[in-house]
Amino acid sequence: MFNFKQFIIASLLFTSFVSFAEEPDENSTVNAATPNGYISDNLFIFMHTGPSKNYRILGSVDAGTPITILSGANDEFVQIKDDKAREGWVESKFVTTEPGLKQQLETVNQTLVETQEALNDAQQQLPMLQQNNTNLLAENASL
Secondary structure, three states, X not given: OOOXXXXXXXXXXXXXXXXXXXXXXXXXXXXXXXXXXXXXXXXXXEEEOOOOOOOOEEEEEEOOOEEEEEEOOOOOEEEEEOOOOOEEEEEHHHEEOOOXXXXXXXXXXXXXHHHHHHHHHHHHHHHHHHHHHHHHHHHHHHO
């Protein structure tokens, strides 16, 4: 049976997930001074040896990959170091300070597991607490 506590917890988790799933806005685009960032979701980008598309491609970087921002030559490209320790240049419009949806989903799933464990603990303690309440009410009535 779905009780009120479970409904509240499910509502909170759903609200948290929906807020995590929103697309990053223009303010989340990073500049060269930001120490860490991520590659935007739903794409992969090519990493170049220099700050334009005219430089040789080193490889691709998948969406959601955590990166370290090293510097930026101009507004269009930023120098990064990816999770494979490669250094190169990517278009700055695809770099964000917000974790990707994959990382956010992992965080929400971990929160869900912890919340479910707390709910199970509370449900196990409920009969004992109800009995204590009944005993205290009886004792109060006798006094």
